[in-house]
Amino acid sequence: MAGKRWFERPDAMAVPSRESAADPATPEFYTRCPSCTELLYDEALREAIKVCGRCGHHFPLEPELRLLSLCDVGTLVEHDGHLVARDLLGFFDSKPYKARLASSQKAIGRSDAFYSASGAVWGVPVEVGCFDFRFMGGSMGAVVGESITRLYERATERKVPAIVVSASGGARMQEGVLSLMQMARTCAALGRLRDEAGMPYVSVLTHPTTGGVAASFAMLGDIILAEPRSLIGFAGPRVIKETIGQALPEGFQTSEYLLDHGMIDAIVERSALRSTIGRLLRQLLGLPALPDEGRTTGTPAPVREAGSA
Amino acid sequence: MDVTLDFERPIVELWRRIEQLRELEQSDGVSLSSSIEQLALRANELQQRIFSRLTPWQRTQLARHPGRPYVLDYVAGLMTEFTELHGDRGGFDDRAIVGGVARLRLPGTSVDGLPVVVIGHQKGRNTKENLYRNFGMARPDGYRKALRLMRLADAQGLPILTFIDTPGAYPGVDAEERGQAEAIARNILEMSRLRVPVIAVVCGEGGSGGALALGVGNRVLMLENSVYSVISPEGCAAILWRDRAEGPRAAAALRITAADCLELGVIDGIIPEPAGGAHRAVAETVASVGRALAEHLGSLSGLDGAALRAQRYDRFRSLGPVDALK
Numbered sequence: 001m002a003g004k005r006w007f008e009r010p011d012a013m014a015v016p017s018r019e020s021a022a023d024p025a026t027p028e029f030y031t032r033c034p035s036c037t038e039l040l041y042d043e044a045l046r047e048a049i050k051v052c053g054r055c056g057h058h059f060p061l062e063p064e065l066r067l068l069s070l071c072d073v074g075t076l077v078e079h080d081g082h083l084v085a086r087d088l089l090g091f092f093d094s095k096p097y098k099a100r101l102a103s104s105q106k107a108i109g110r111s112d113a114f115y116s117a118s119g120a121v122w123g124v125p126v127e128v129g130c131f132d133f134r135f136m137g138g139s140m141g142a143v144v145g146e147s148i149t150r151l152y153e154r155a156t157e158r159k160v161p162a163i164v165v166s167a168s169g170g171a172r173m174q175e176g177v178l179s180l181m182q183m184a185r186t187c188a189a190l191g192r193l194r195d196e197a198g199m200p201y202v203s204v205l206t207h208p209t210t211g212g213v214a215a216s217f218a219m220l221g222d223i224i225l226a227e228p229r230s231l232i233g234f235a236g237p238r239v240i241k242e243t244i245g246q247a248l249p250e251g252f253q254t255s256e257y258l259l260d261h262g263m264i265d266a267i268v269e270r271s272a273l274r275s276t277i278g279r280l281l282r283q284l285l286g287l288p289a290l291p292d293e294g295r296t297t298g299t300p301a302p303v304r305e306a307g308s309a
Numbered sequence: 310m311d312v313t314l315d316f317e318r319p320i321v322e323l324w325r326r327i328e329q330l331r332e333l334e335q336s337d338g339v340s341l342s343s344s345i346e347q348l349a350l351r352a353n354e355l356q357q358r359i360f361s362r363l364t365p366w367q368r369t370q371l372a373r374h375p376g377r378p379y380v381l382d383y384v385a386g387l388m389t390e391f392t393e394l395h396g397d398r399g400g401f402d403d404r405a406i407v408g409g410v411a412r413l414r415l416p417g418t419s420v421d422g423l424p425v426v427v428i429g430h431q432k433g434r435n436t437k438e439n440l441y442r443n444f445g446m447a448r449p450d451g452y453r454k455a456l457r458l459m460r461l462a463d464a465q466g467l468p469i470l471t472f473i474d475t476p477g478a479y480p481g482v483d484a485e486e487r488g489q490a491e492a493i494a495r496n497i498l499e500m501s502r503l504r505v506p507v508i509a510v511v512c513g514e515g516g517s518g519g520a521l522a523l524g525v526g527n528r529v530l531m532l533e534n535s536v537y538s539v540i541s542p543e544g545c546a547a548i549l550w551r552d553r554a555e556g557p558r559a560a561a562a563l564r565i566t567a568a569d570c571l572e573l574g575v576i577d578g579i580i581p582e583p584a585g586g587a588h589r590a591v592a593e594t595v596a597s598v599g600r601a602l603a604e605h606l607g608s609l610s611g612l613d614g615a616a617l618r619a620q621r622y623d624r625f626r627s628l629g630p631v632d633a634l635k
Binding site for chain 1: 488495537625
């Protein structure tokens with residue numbers, strides 16, 4: 001269970017801050033909102049956990065910031081960051097899979113696309129993890145599958161709830177049928193969490209969650225929450241369009257569409273995710289309400305709003 | 310089925326000449342038996358040579374051949390007293406997946422007469438049938454029907470046999486609307502918890518999540534010329550090389566053949582097909598599958614519910630080895 005505390009890692013927050021470096025009309029240290037074109041100061045955008053202050057557009061969120069935004073201050077202990085993929089297929093497209101892995105690892109500073117940790121939300125100990133979409137589209141190969149499986153197994157062993165935040169294009173083609181098997185590996189472990197620990201699992205769907213990730217643990221939450229306007233579905237919109245040969249309905253495969261069709265429990269703005277999960281977990285586990293609605297969480301220091309660490 | 314694949318042509322050509330000689334023999338009353346014998350020998354040699362070095366793409370074509378046996382052919386050949394059970398109890402009956410209860414007929418084996426729940430993808434053999442069966446591409450309703458039948462088997466202690474043959478789960482608006490992803494996910498999870506023996510046979514195309522949704526077995530077997538993949542070769546090629554015509558290249562890169570899957574640990578055994586492929590000798594293929602089912606069901610007969618569940622868990626838990634950095 002031993003892992004490094006994030007705050008002891010000097011590089012923990014050293015993530016690229018520019019969101020649109022190629023745009024010449026966007027000055028240094030600023031990002032343009034792709035939704036409303038507002039110019040946003042990078043530091044302020046990070047303070048707002050990457051949500052546009054003007055239109056509410058949710059930018060992709062780095063895993064470090066994601067988990068800090070969800071968990072109580074000082075509670076996060078990372079796991080399984082040392083796992084690395086094997087190239088069992090010897091896969092080669094325009095470049096070898098090994099080279100693809102190496103360049104993602106170098107660019108992002110992580111071994112693969114999933115970040116998991118023990119932590120607490122509103123004082124409830126949890127096992128939590130999230131995808132890094134920047135790493136090969138958040139695709140799930142054996143390392144991601146193993147990390148998520150271990151997350152559920154740790155939660156089962158410790159009898160604590162599990163939380164997984166998804167952002168993934170699905171299974172990782174470069175690992176072939178073994179990546180498909182990660183769907184079974186993870187779901188089986190999730191089954192044990194229910195059978196043996198009886199603990200709830202909260203699945204948070206963010207933009208985008210599709211393919212083999214959607215068709216496994218992501219859609220199996222006891223509670224399924226989605227960030228607004230995220231693309232969520234099994235098949236990609238392009239594939240469906242090609243199959244049926246006609247235009248797709250307005251808003252198809254968005255969070256709002258899934259809510260309308262009974263597929264998710266609620267759409268929750270990023271800034272409200274922590275309080276929503278904290279409140280629900282305390283209720284589901286029969287714990288007393290927090291007197292100040294979770295603004296303090298059993299840790300001596302008051303917790304500032306998410307993203308302020 | 311009268312579909313001849315490109316690489317089968319030289320063999321089929323020889324057979325046609327043999328057939329012509331036979332007709333000549335009949336009509337003219339001359340003996341051509343030595344020529345026929347020679348040609349037959351050549352045809353067999355050629356067939357063996359071609360089939361001993363099939364490329365992954367050629368196997369993909371065989372796996373998709375409309376003359377291959379589908380689930381209802383296995384039911385007809387290996388079982389009696391089949392009652393098809395319909396519907397997901399949510400408003401739909403998906404005809405791309407059929408299921409029901411039947412009795413195994415495998416004379417001389419320990420499982421002869423055993424009641425089982427059988428479930429599988431059913432493709433059509435022509436356009437009309439394929440429209441009816443939606444080309445073996447199930448909607449969520451099909452997976453929910455399958456789950457309902459698996460729960461019935463679990464409650465009554467009946468073994469479950471699944472026959473997997475699908476290009477993939479159906480990518481359509483109605484399928485998404487009714488929760489394709491959730492239906493597949495639910496099946497995968499629930500299959501992992503079953504307390505009865507589950508044997509999954511990939512008998513044609515093992516197309517991604519739509520295949521795995523029937524594929525979480527204590528034993529997973531593949532017919533010799535079937536394929537099992539995370540994405541169709543064409544789909545993979547479209548993403549990697551922006552060209553669906555590069556399917557053959559993707560088929561090789563993805564390692565989708567039975568031999569590859571066995572090497573990767575994804576399956577437990579390969580069921581041999583008759584010379585020339587399953588579509589050339591359906592009854593023989595069905596019998597070959599019957600022998601494998603008897604063997605593997607027999608090997609699971611000593612395990613109780615908890616052991617079956619644990620064995621299945623461990624089986625899938627170990628798939629996908631990773632390395633650890635120092």
